[in-house]
Every structure is written in C-alpha cells, then in structure tokens.
Amino acid sequence: xxxxxxxxxxxxxxxxxxxxxxxxxxxxxxxxxxxxxxxxxxxxxxxxxxxxxxxxxxxxxxxxxxxxxxxxxxxxxxxxxxxxxxxxxxxxxxxxxxxxxxxxxxxxxxxxxxxxxxxxxxxxxxxxxxxxxxxxxxxxxxxxxxxxxxxxxxxxxxxxxxxxxxxxxxxxxxxxxxxxxxxxxxxxxxxxxxxxxxxxxxxxxxxxxxxxxxxxxxxxxxxxxxxxxxxxxxxxxxxxxxxxxxxxxxxxxxxxxxxxxxxxxxxxxxxxxxxxxxxxxxxxxxxxxxxxxxxxxxxxxxxxxxxxxxxxxxxxxxxxxxxxxxxxxxxxxxxxxxxxxxxxxxxxxxxxxxxxxxxxxxxxxxxxxxxxxxxxxxxxxxxxxxxxxxxxxxxxxxxxxxxxxxxxxxxxxxxxxxxxxxxxxxxxxxxxxxxxxxxxxxxxxxxxxxxxxxxxxxxxxxxxxxxxxxxxxxxxxxxxxxxxxxxxxxxxxxxxxxxxxxxxxxxxxxxxxxxxxxxxxxxx
Amino acid sequence: xxxxxxxxxxxxxxxxxxxxxxxxxxxxxxxxxxxxxxxxxxxxxxxxxxxxxxxxxxxxxxxxxxxxxxxxxxxxxxxxxxxxxxxxxxxxxxxxxxxx
Numbered sequence: 001x002x003x004x005x006x007x008x009x010x011x012x013x014x015x016x017x018x019x020x021x022x023x024x025x026x027x028x029x030x031x032x033x034x035x036x037x038x039x040x041x042x043x044x045x046x047x048x049x050x051x052x053x054x055x056x057x058x059x060x061x062x063x064x065x066x067x068x069x070x071x072x073x074x075x076x077x078x079x080x081x082x083x084x085x086x087x088x089x090x091x092x093x094x095x096x097x098x099x100x101x102x103x104x105x106x107x108x109x110x111x112x113x114x115x116x117x118x119x120x121x122x123x124x125x126x127x128x129x130x131x132x133x134x135x136x137x138x139x140x141x142x143x144x145x146x147x148x149x150x151x152x153x154x155x156x157x158x159x160x161x162x163x164x165x166x167x168x169x170x171x172x173x174x175x176x177x178x179x180x181x182x183x184x185x186x187x188x189x190x191x192x193x194x195x196x197x198x199x200x201x202x203x204x205x206x207x208x209x210x211x212x213x214x215x216x217x218x219x220x221x222x223x224x225x226x227x228x229x230x231x232x233x234x235x236x237x238x239x240x241x242x243x244x245x246x247x248x249x250x251x252x253x254x255x256x257x258x259x260x261x262x263x264x265x266x267x268x269x270x271x272x273x274x275x276x277x278x279x280x281x282x283x284x285x286x287x288x289x290x291x292x293x294x295x296x297x298x299x300x301x302x303x304x305x306x307x308x309x310x311x312x313x314x315x316x317x318x319x320x321x322x323x324x325x326x327x328x329x330x331x332x333x334x335x336x337x338x339x340x341x342x343x344x345x346x347x348x349x350x351x352x353x354x355x356x357x358x359x360x361x362x363x364x365x366x367x368x369x370x371x372x373x374x375x376x377x378x379x380x381x382x383x384x385x386x387x388x389x390x391x392x393x394x395x396x397x398x399x400x401x402x403x404x405x406x407x408x409x410x411x412x413x414x415x416x417x418x419x420x421x422x423x424x425x426x427x428x429x430x431x432x433x434x435x436x437x438x439x440x441x442x443x444x445x446x447x448x449x450x451x452x453x454x455x456x457x458x459x460x461x462x463x464x465x466x467x468x469x470x471x472x473x474x475x476x477x478x479x480x481x482x483x484x485x486x487x488x489x490x491x492x493x494x495x496x497x498x499x500x501x502x503x504x505x506x507x508x509x510x511x512x513x514x515x516x517x518x519x520x521x522x523x524x
Numbered sequence: 525x526x527x528x529x530x531x532x533x534x535x536x537x538x539x540x541x542x543x544x545x546x547x548x549x550x551x552x553x554x555x556x557x558x559x560x561x562x563x564x565x566x567x568x569x570x571x572x573x574x575x576x577x578x579x580x581x582x583x584x585x586x587x588x589x590x591x592x593x594x595x596x597x598x599x600x601x602x603x604x605x606x607x608x609x610x611x612x613x614x615x616x617x618x619x620x621x622x623x624x
Contacts, residue, residue, distance in 0.1 A: 064544040068576075071547045077577040103577070112585055114539050121543070178543075266538040269616065291587065297534050300611060 007212040008180040011189030012230035013167030018141035020149025027093035040092040043132035100126035124153035167207040240513035259506040278312035280506020281484035298360035306368030320375035343376025365405035377411040419466035422473040435485025458487040471501030491518035529603040530593040540585035545614040556602035558594040
C-alpha cells in the first residue's frame with residue numbers, strides 16, 4: 001500500500017512502524033483540591049526537570065526549542081486557568097488539558113504558517129505534563145523505527161535515538177514545524193501530510209522522504225526499487241558534500257567562483273561562508289513589505305550580511321520592485337508590468353525612497369566588501385543618474401561627518417539592449433547577468449506564465465549568444481561579469497554557461513553543492 | 525514620581541516575535557522592575573512583556589511595528605534595552621551560525 005505525502009526532510013528509511021498515537025495511561029484523581037493542585041504543580045516541575053536534562057545534550061537549535069518549552073511551562077499565564085479550574089472542582093489532568101486545548105486552538109486558528117506550527121509545541125507541552133501526572137514512563141521506539149502518527153512532539157524527536165536510522169511519517173504535520181527543522185538539520189527523513197484515512201499499520205514500511213511517500217507491507221519488488229533509490233540518493237548526497245567545502249573547478253582545472261543568492265539576511269545563519277565565494281546577489285525587495293523600511297532597518301540588514309561574509313564580496317541589488325513584485329505605496333499598477341516602471345526606472349522616479357536605500361548602503365559599506373548593482377538598466381543614462389545620486393549622498397554624509405564608503409557600482413544585464421551593446425556601459429564596475437529576465441525578454445515569454453514556460457530556456461542559442469557577448473566584452477575591457485539567475489544553479493545549464501565564457505556564478509544556497517559538482521564535470 | 529517610556533521598533537527577525545526570540549524578549553523584560561507591555565497597534569491591546577504566553581499571543585510576525593511601553597522604576601532603560609534586542613535581531617547573528 002503506497003501513500004503519497006509531502007517531503008519535510010529528504011532521505012530514505014526502512015524499518016518497523018512505531019505508532020505515536022497509542023493512548024497514554026490514565027490519571028488517578030486525588031482526594032482533595034489541595035492534592036490536585038499539588039499534583040499539577042509537581043507534574044509541571046517534573047516536565048521542566050526532564051526538559052532541562054534534555055538541554056544538556058542538545059545542540060543550538062534543539063536547545064532553543066527546549067528553552068521555549070520551559071519558558072512556557074514556567075509562565076503562570078499558562079497554568080493559571082488550570083489552577084482556577086481545579087479550585088472550582090476539576091481534577092488536575094482535565095483542568096490542565098482544557099486550559100492547554102484552549103491555548104492550542106488559538107494557535108491553530110492563526111493565518112500564519114509559522115504560528116500555526118507552534119500548536120505542535122503546545123500539544124507537546126500539554127502531553128509532557130499529562131505524562132508526568134499519570135507517572136507513566138514513555139515506551140521508547142525500537143532503533144531504526146519509522147515513527148508514524150498524527151503529529152510528533154519535539155521532545156519525542158529529541159528522546160529518540162536516530163543513530164540506527166529511522167524516520168518520521170505524519171498524517172498531519174507541517175514542513176515548518178520545529179521537528180521538521182530539527183529533522184533537516186540532523187538528516188532524519190520525514191514526510192508530512194499523508195492524510196487522516198491511514199490506520200496504524202502493523203509490520204514494516206519504506207519511507208521515501210525524497211519524493212514524499214510511504215509504502216506499508218511492501219512487496220519484494222518494491223523493496224528492491226526502494227533500496228536502489230535510497231543508495232542513489234546517498235551517493236548523490238555524499239558526492240555533493242565532498243564538493244561543498246572545496247573551491248569549484250572544472251575537470252580541466254579552470255577555477256569558477258560560486259557565490260550565493262539571498263533575500264532575507266537571516267538566511268546567512270544557515271550558510272557556512274567557507275562553502276561559497278561571497279554573495280553574488282542580495283535582493284532587497286523583502287525589506288519592502290507592508291511598510292517601506294527606514295534607513296536604520298536597511299542599514300542593519302546590509303551590515304549583518306557584510307559582517308557575516310568577512311572580507312568576501314557581497315553584491316547588493318537596489319530595490320527591484322515592479323514587474324511580478326508589487327510593493328504597496330511604491331509600485332504603480334500597470335497593464336504590462338514586466339515592460340513598465342520597474343527596477344531602476346521606478347527608483348529614479350521615486351527618489352525619496354531610493355535615497356534612503358542609498359544612504360543605508362553607503363553607511364553599511366564600511367562593514368565589509370560591498371558592491372552595489374542596479375536592476376533593469378537599459379541605457380547608460382540611467383546608470384549615470386543612479387551613480388550621481390550615490391555621489392550626492394556620499395557628499396552629504398561626509399558633510400555630516402557620518403562614517404561611510406562609496407562601493408563599486410555595477411549593473412544587471414537583463415534588458416537585451418545592454419547585452420547587445422555592452423560597449424556603451426564601459427564605465428560600470430561590473431556586470432551581473434540576470435538570466436531569468438534576460439531570457440524572458442529575449443524570448444518574449446513572461447516568467448509567470450506557465451503556458452509559455454517551454455520558451456523560457458536560457459539554453460536557447462539566442463540567449464547564450466548574448467551571454468557570451470557580454471562575457472567576451474568584460475574580458476577584453478577588464479570588467480568582471482557574473483551570472484545570478486536560476487540558470488547558475490541548474491546542473492543542466494551550467495556546461496553551456498561555462499562554455500559561453502562565464503567563470504562566476506551565483507546560486508541558491510541549497511544548490512551550492514550540486515552546482516559545484518556539476519562544474520567539476522565540465523571540460524572547459 | 526513614576527517614570528514612563530514608550531517606543532516602537534520594526535521586527536526584522538525572519539519568524540517575528542515567536543518561540544526563541546520571545547524567550548529572549550521576556551527574559552530581558554523580567555530583569556527590570558518596571559511594568560512593561562507590548563502591542564502590535566498603537567491603541568492596543570497591550571500584553572504583559574514578562575509573560576511568554578502573552579507575548580506569543582500578540583502574534584507579531586516579521587515586519588510588525590512593535591509598540592513597547594513601560595511604567596515605574598527604570599522604565600526608560602527597560603524600553604531602550606528591549607528596542608535594542610529587537611533591533612539586533614534578538615542577537616541571532618554570529619552565535620547562531622552553523623556550518624552547512
């Protein structure tokens with residue numbers, strides 16, 4: 001029996017099924033209200049003690065989750081309603097369950113994924129105390145088992161011995177849950193959303209958390225196919241890992257710089273700077289959410305990434321709003337937004353907003369190796385205007401005695417006019433090819449329209465010829481050229497990009513290892 | 525004389541004032557004698573900044589303009605310290621970095 005789900009942490013597991021949803025032992029009511037109160041106090045204390053003991057052996061992320069559970073348990077605001085119910089005659093277990101269930105319902109009703117996912121933490125907190133109340137030790141799962149149930153408590157994850165393998169298969173669950181985060185960082189395979197209809201099956205199962213699915217009571221043929229997929233996955237993973245920590249080079253030994261694309265500054269927390277050559281593209285649109293960000297907010301965001309990168313380059317793109325990225329209070333509604341007021345066109349029109357970003361960038365530049373690039377440049381005049389604004393704000397900061405630095409200013413190559421006539425941009429400090437937009441403009445196929453997706457290929461000779469022309473021009477004039485579109489991390493496109501003369505790619509952090517592995521396979 | 529202070533700060537942390545950040549936030553708030561409250565709108569509702577259950581209930585995601593107010597001993601210092609913590613992204617910079 002094969003059931004499809006959603007992969008939450010990739011990998012494969014084969015083993016016995018452990019049912020997470022067995023009903024726990026029951027609580028014995030006490031003789032008086034005082035004893036009920038004391039029982040609940042004791043159980044909360046016991047749960048906190050168990051969590052504190054777990055923290056001793058937990059690493060950063062897991063310890064953070066346990067600390068959160070302890071802080072919740074120690075907060076009178078959580079237990080208050082339960083103690084009040086005990087005073088009006090309820091037993092400790094029923095009072096605690098009711099108090100927590102109402103708290104859990106509040107989280108489940110949230111419209112934010114992250115917040116809704118915290119309901120699992122609250123259920124965990126609830127059950128830890130209930131377990132302590134009934135003084136029933138947990139039955140541990142067998143080593144290598146696949147834990148199967150509605151949802152899983154973070155403490156259950158942490159108490160499980162994963163050294164023998166095993167995995168997690170949930171009927172409900174969320175890829176944003178604490179357990180999903182832990183599973184990804186520990187490499188424990190996990191699938192969520194298998195659906196409510198599945199009963200607790202006996203015997204063994206095969207968990208495919210690469211594609212998202214589980215097979216109960218598998219046939220010999222299914223086991224055979226599963227083991228092949230599992231070993232191919234393990235092979236790909238370990239091969240890519242060996243590339244991750246090494247500088248990228250082709251089969252012929254040609255060095256290739258591989259940087260990362262990021263949006264939110266917190267993304268760098270999960271990236272080891274030693275595995276990449278810097279940030280080839282930091283998008284700044286994420287800062288422009290419901291409200292326009294002030295200078296201080298932007299400065300801190302840029303500074304965080306620059307400090308993380310040490311001396312390695314960080315290329316920040318000025319806000320690229322418009323097109324498929326509208327920003328309330330900034331962008332304008334247009335009938336054809338991809339060909340309208342977007343990127344630098346909009347920034348030059350709304351200088352009040354642009355100048356705030358320029359000042360934040362100039363101030364942040366002293367904290368690392370900053371480069372700044374402008375999106376959607378079509379003419380040299382746009383570049384000159386933007387560069388003049390940097391010079392103007394630099395002078396203003398100097399006059400006020402504010403620490404700052406003028407970073408090298410480059411441009412995105414995404415409008416075909418730039419790729420066709422790069423010589424009119426000989427003043428720029430660098431070129432960065434935005435292959436997604438360049439392709440959509442060359443092929444006249446909107447990126448967000450699935451009906452024309454087949455036309456949107458960076459490997460079309462017309463697109464590759466333009467990329468090669470820019471690479472050649474840059475080499476002749478000594479102007480660095482890089483590429484930061486999705487194609488840079490696509491193993492199928494990498495050979496063509498290197499053959500076109502590129503030696504500098506910027507990819508999504510998750511694609512770093514696979515991109516380096518693909519580069520090592522290219523002959524140039 | 526009873527001191528009071530109030531400020532607003534933009535939450536830039538990826539997950540907002542949730543879980544780990546809220547642990548740090550309430551721990552810091554508890555170090556001050558002043559009564560401290562938070563809200564996601566200028567006109568409230570206001571939540572006790574020393575209770576993680578209440579702070580979580582404020583449901584403040586990334587991009588929220590968080591209002592912080594304090595009354596009593598060290599009110600100004602309390603507000604300054606909490607604003608600083610939010611501005612520093614709850615100190616989840618270098619100490620939180622992991623190898624990939």
